[in-house]
Each structure stands twice: as structure tokens, then as C-alpha cells.
Amino acid sequence: MKHYNLGFIGFGNVGRALARLLVAKSAELRQLYEIEWSITGLATRGMGWLSRPEGFQPSSLLSNVVDESSCPAHSIGINEWLLEARPDVVFETTSLNHETGQPSIDYLTAVLKSGSHAITANKGAVVYGYEELSQLAAGAGKCFYFESTVLDSAPVFSLFRETLPGVKLRAFSGVFNSTSNVIIETMEAGRSFDEGVRMAQELRITETDPAHDVDAWDATLKVCALAKVLMKLPLKPSEVRREGIRSLSAQRLQAARAEGKPYKLVARAKLAENGSSLNASVKPEQLGSTDPLGNVRGTSLAVHFELDMMPGLTITSHRPNLQSTAYGLLADFVNAVRDKSKVQGPTSKVQGPKSKIQSPKSKNSSSR
Amino acid sequence: MKHYNLGFIGFGNVGRALARLLVAKSAELRQLYEIEWSITGLATRGMGWLSRPEGFQPSSLLSNVVDESSCPAHSIGINEWLLEARPDVVFETTSLNHETGQPSIDYLTAVLKSGSHAITANKGAVVYGYEELSQLAAGAGKCFYFESTVLDSAPVFSLFRETLPGVKLRAFSGVFNSTSNVIIETMEAGRSFDEGVRMAQELRITETDPAHDVDAWDATLKVCALAKVLMKLPLKPSEVRREGIRSLSAQRLQAARAEGKPYKLVARAKLAENGSSLNASVKPEQLGSTDPLGNVRGTSLAVHFELDMMPGLTITSHRPNLQSTAYGLLADFVNAVRDKSKVQGPTSKVQGPKSKIQSPKSKNSSSR
Numbered sequence: 001m002k003h004y005n006l007g008f009i010g011f012g013n014v015g016r017a018l019a020r021l022l023v024a025k026s027a028e029l030r031q032l033y034e035i036e037w038s039i040t041g042l043a044t045r046g047m048g049w050l051s052r053p054e055g056f057q058p059s060s061l062l063s064n065v066v067d068e069s070s071c072p073a074h075s076i077g078i079n080e081w082l083l084e085a086r087p088d089v090v091f092e093t094t095s096l097n098h099e100t101g102q103p104s105i106d107y108l109t110a111v112l113k114s115g116s117h118a119i120t121a122n123k124g125a126v127v128y129g130y131e132e133l134s135q136l137a138a139g140a141g142k143c144f145y146f147e148s149t150v151l152d153s154a155p156v157f158s159l160f161r162e163t164l165p166g167v168k169l170r171a172f173s174g175v176f177n178s179t180s181n182v183i184i185e186t187m188e189a190g191r192s193f194d195e196g197v198r199m200a201q202e203l204r205i206t207e208t209d210p211a212h213d214v215d216a217w218d219a220t221l222k223v224c225a226l227a228k229v230l231m232k233l234p235l236k237p238s239e240v241r242r243e244g245i246r247s248l249s250a251q252r253l254q255a256a257r258a259e260g261k262p263y264k265l266v267a268r269a270k271l272a273e274n275g276s277s278l279n280a281s282v283k284p285e286q287l288g289s290t291d292p293l294g295n296v297r298g299t300s301l302a303v304h305f306e307l308d309m310m311p312g313l314t315i316t317s318h319r320p321n322l323q324s325t326a327y328g329l330l331a332d333f334v335n336a337v338r339d340k341s342k343v344q345g346p347t348s349k350v351q352g353p354k355s356k357i358q359s360p361k362s363k364n365s366s367s368r
Numbered sequence: 369m370k371h372y373n374l375g376f377i378g379f380g381n382v383g384r385a386l387a388r389l390l391v392a393k394s395a396e397l398r399q400l401y402e403i404e405w406s407i408t409g410l411a412t413r414g415m416g417w418l419s420r421p422e423g424f425q426p427s428s429l430l431s432n433v434v435d436e437s438s439c440p441a442h443s444i445g446i447n448e449w450l451l452e453a454r455p456d457v458v459f460e461t462t463s464l465n466h467e468t469g470q471p472s473i474d475y476l477t478a479v480l481k482s483g484s485h486a487i488t489a490n491k492g493a494v495v496y497g498y499e500e501l502s503q504l505a506a507g508a509g510k511c512f513y514f515e516s517t518v519l520d521s522a523p524v525f526s527l528f529r530e531t532l533p534g535v536k537l538r539a540f541s542g543v544f545n546s547t548s549n550v551i552i553e554t555m556e557a558g559r560s561f562d563e564g565v566r567m568a569q570e571l572r573i574t575e576t577d578p579a580h581d582v583d584a585w586d587a588t589l590k591v592c593a594l595a596k597v598l599m600k601l602p603l604k605p606s607e608v609r610r611e612g613i614r615s616l617s618a619q620r621l622q623a624a625r626a627e628g629k630p631y632k633l634v635a636r637a638k639l640a641e642n643g644s645s646l647n648a649s650v651k652p653e654q655l656g657s658t659d660p661l662g663n664v665r666g667t668s669l670a671v672h673f674e675l676d677m678m679p680g681l682t683i684t685s686h687r688p689n690l691q692s693t694a695y696g697l698l699a700d701f702v703n704a705v706r707d708k709s710k711v712q713g714p715t716s717k718v719q720g721p722k723s724k725i726q727s728p729k730s731k732n733s734s735s736r
Contacts, residue, residue, distance in 0.1 A: 025534055028534045029534065032533070032534055033533065033534070153677060153678055154678065154681055155527060155531035155532065158530065158531040159523060159527065159531055162526065162530035162531055162703075163523035163526040163527055163530050163531065163699065163703070164523065164699060165400070165401065165698075165699055165702035165703060165706070166393055166396045166397065166400055166401070166698070166699075166702065167695075289657035289662070289663055290663055290665055291663070292663065292684065292686060294657070294663050295657055295658055295659070295660065295662050295663045297658055300680075309521060309691065309692060309695040310521055310522065310685060310686075310688065310692050310695065311686050311687045311688070311689065311692070312668075312684075312685070312686030312687065313522055313683070313684070313685060313686070314682070314683070314684040314686065315681070315682070315683060316660065316680075316681070316682040316684070317678060317680070317681055318660060318678075318679050318680030318681070318682065319679045319680065320678060320679065321679065323677065324677060324678050324679070327535075327677040327678065330533075330534070331531065331532060331533055331534075334533035334534065335530075335531070335533065338533070
């Protein structure tokens, strides 16, 4: 049995759902992976940088009652917090900055430098910080994982990392923004754009500012994240031809639906002839029912890959919910701690497991 | 760099495609995974049990010219062959026996007992031998992998093994037999059942005996393989309600297509109320375009999973070809040799890599 100290930076809907899921799955984590955990660090805008080496009561965290009787230590910033909470794994779920990926990138940098695994739900950190953060992680023999950033909890990054050795990705397309599709379907049903936005907000699937969804920023960042990680091509958001859904009239949407080729906000990236650059776009497209993305409805998401070894591989996540998103982070956690020997490739395979077996123990003995 | 001796049992379409693929991907295998290989054993019904410790010329194998000048050793059976060829990995692609999984199971048993990884394209071995073979593999610290048995090269078994820790599979459905769907679509187009069979045979997607496809044996075995491996439930082919496509008239198929709900041969398995048994069926069903399997066409295959952590996850493999199938075996090979540290869980993680680094060397030094 190995014990892991967990740190949370950000504790909104996703962070709370993850804490609930960790509690719900704790028996299976013990039985299947010999994983025990305690939350020793919690950082939120409201409460500041809290740490409790002996572990917080998840129930009290979830009920917003961080009992002061337990006198959790307040740190003045992330580095002091990392020293106090001594996390083995940090889950970063702060709100997204579409232009810079900050402060997420700075947080994850500090986390990796402190020797913890860094797991984020923040696609900005992948788009603007992937090279640096992944190099930092490799150098430290730690993992920088972010499975839930693109297709919720459906495996995309781990799919390529763990199951598809040596394939070459030539192109991909995807339905990455459920808010846009909920709005489109609401307007197809004869209601207004604003009603569609409200509908999506009630479903709690929109970005903090829904403009990021309807103006296709969310999908554009996801295209860049996939291009960077899966194709190793540094695609900038500004290089993606981006068109949102504001220009679509209810009339046009209803006609397309009647025609059997409804509109969706579709993201595409294709390797250019030169093989070293990408043609990428996010725009409304009409999709027929035989299209690989043609049966994606409502809040469902999908990605279609064109690979040298397979003509087409489509992953569809149907109606993901908050728990699904949280599961993406939980899966990253388990894969990070059970995959240590693979982080740095073959040469590290001998050291990897040894340090893996020891590090939690030493952390453990010192922290409880 | 690590060298692996490879053995082939069976060298038909799939085996040959794999040999071609190994040659085509050899540079990437070296660069990305430090993997070098040579084919030191080849067994076919026609040529018998051949071995050549210094490695066969893949080109000569593919051109059917196993030059006798090189005097490959003839063994009298698999055990002697394993001693002669000393494979680190054996690819088993013999033809399928739907009732027993033999001789595949006996071959794979011998392979694992000899200390090699066992990789098969033979679903019969999974349906009738999974428990024994996987226990044997775990005990030997080797892998028994079979990714290409159900959905061609699309990740299904490795998806759960590597990317979805701790999920519970509650139900799945799938379009697993492309021959049946090609026949159905041919009849929808106004041609006969027999023309459909010939069409499928020209596409080289049928079983040796197409009756196994149209009478739903192929799909039934795939349901049992998924149930055994992913749900740990010992579902027997005889426990699957099985109905083939022979009874479908062209008229009925055309009417269903016109209605927008064409027939497909659909496989289903669902956990029963008691949570310990399955309700499973393979039968023709009408699927609408919004069904998760609704946009599967022609030779494409798909599986839809219902998981405790995700409402629905669909994997669709579009128009897989012979190379795709071969890639499934190649991926198993790479995952087997890079995953050694994970085969037996945490306790083996320290020894795993060490033996992994050494075994090929020792094999290497002795074999060349």
C-alpha cells in the first residue's frame, strides 16, 4: 500500500467533484492499485493557501467547513504551501485564461519543480505551457497530465500515450464545444440564441464567460492542445481560422436540420503538404448522418483521428457530466503514479519504479 | 537499444502484413522505443516449425523464399521450436476454431511457459483460454495480449487496461461483424445475399467459412471475449442469444433503410440486476442515425460502452484494413515490452524492468 498526499489548487465544481469521487472510489483505489491518499493542501481564492500535513476531512472541505480548530497552516504563496502540504500529486483546476494560460502555468511549474506530479483541467496551460511543463516533468521524472482538457474524461491524450505506439496522426476533426451545440439545437427547436445560452448555463457546461464558447475560443484552444501534444506542432490560437456561431440565424439552422445535415461547431486540423505545418479551423459546418461526427447530439463530444495505421478512429463521449470531468483527473492521478517507470522512456525504467516505491513511503513517514 | 527475437505461428494474410509492418516501422521502433527485432522462428502448416537464431530475411519470408541455403532448423514441435528460435515475443495468427480455441490455446500456453510474451489475433484463445492464459502470463511476468481480436486495431482491451483505471463497465453494444453489414448493405442496394457474401469475400473480411459471420458466431465470440476480459464474467457462447442475418429479406432491409433505421447485426451485453450475470445477444436490429452505433457503415466497426464514470463512450474504427489488423499486433508487441513493469502490479515493479533490460541482451548475445 502506498500513500499519496494530494493538493488542490482551485476548489470549484470540478475540484469538489474530484474530492467526492476520490472518497467514492477509495476502496477500489486501495484494492486495485494499492493507493491511499489524503488531501494535505487546499488553495482557493477565498481561503488562501491552506495546508494540513495530517490531511483535511474531505467531508468538511465539501461542506465548506474547514474547521479552524484544526488550525490549518496558512502559507503566503504556492512555494511555501508546497513545502507545508508536501503533496505527491497536485490537481490544478483554476479558471481559464484564454490569452496566457496564467496563473495556471506558474502554479504547475512550481508544482513540478517541487517534485510533485502536476495534473490540470486547464487547457490554457497545455496551449501556452506544454513544451516547458512537459520538459520540466520529464526532467523531474514526474507526470504532467491533462486528460480532461479536451474531451472531458474520454481518453484522448492517454489513448495515444498508452495504447497507440508509433502511429502518426495526419488529421483530426472534432465536436469540442457542447455549449455551441446546445445553443444550435435550441434554435433549431425555434427558440432564441439567448435562450440557448441560458439552457447551456443551466446545464453548467458553459465557460465562465459563454462568449468563449460561442466565439469558438474554447474549441480553438482544444485544437491547439491536440496539435501540440499529439502532432508535436506548435499551433497558435491565432493560426486557427476561427468562426463562432453568432452569425447563424434560426432560419438557416432549421433549414439545415430539415435537410438532414444540421450545423455543428466543427474543429479541424490537417497536416499540410510540407508535413510540418497545419491547416486548422473551427467553424460551423453541416454534417450528414454518415459523417464520423454526424451522430453527436446535445452535450456529447467527439474527436475523429486520421492515422497512418488506421483510416479513421472516432472517440465519442456521450453526455459527459461533472463526475466524468472529475474522473479524467482521477485517471490522470492513477496513471501518473502507476506509470512512473514510463515517464522518461526506456533509460529511466530501472530507476523509475524504485523511486516510485520509496517516494510515497518517505513522504508518508514524514507527513504522518 | 534492446533486441527482441520474434516468432510467428501462422503466416497468412495477417502474419505477412505484420512482417511488412515491422519492416516499415523499424526505424520508428528504434527511435521511439529503442526496439530492434529479428524473426528467429516461423511456423506454418506448409513449412513446419522453422527456426533461424540469427534471424530470417523478412524479404525472403514475404516472397515465400525461405532459402534452404540458410538451412533453417526444422523442429518436430512447438517446444523444440521455442528452444531453437528462443523468441522473446510470439505472434500467433493460426486460423480460428470457434468451438474450442484450439490449437491456439495449446500454442500460447507453450509460448508463455517458455518465458515469451504471447500475442494473438485469435479470439477463440480469449474466449476459451483467457483465465488460464492470463494467469500463466501474470505468473511468468509476461504479457498475453490480443488487441486485434475484437475491433481490429482500435484500442479496446488496452483502452481499459491502460487509460481507464477503476471504471466499472455496466453494459456494451457493438457492430462487430463487417461481413454481415456489407451483405445487408448489398441487399439494401437490391442485390442478392450471395452477391453480398461474394462482395465481402472480395474485400477479404470474411471468416474462412462465411457461415461463421452470417450466423453471428464471430460477433458472439467477440461479446464473450469482451465480457471475460472487461467485466470478468465467464460468458459462454451458448449463453448469448444468437440470431444471424439469413432470415432478413431484401424487402425488409430496403424498407428499414427507407425508414432511416437500417438493420445492422448488433451485439449487446448488459449486467443483470444481480450484478453478477449478463444478458447478452447478437441479432439484427434497426438503428436510427442518433444511435451511438447509428453511423457505422460498410466495413467499419464500433463498440459503445456504458461506464459508471461515463454515461457513454463509443470507439469507432472506420474501414479498417489488413494493415490495421497487423498494427493491433504491433501495438501489443510494443506495449508488452514497454509495459513489463506493470504486468504483475506494484510488487513486481522493481524486478520487472531489470529483467526486461537484461533478457533481450542475454538472448541477443546468445543468438547472434
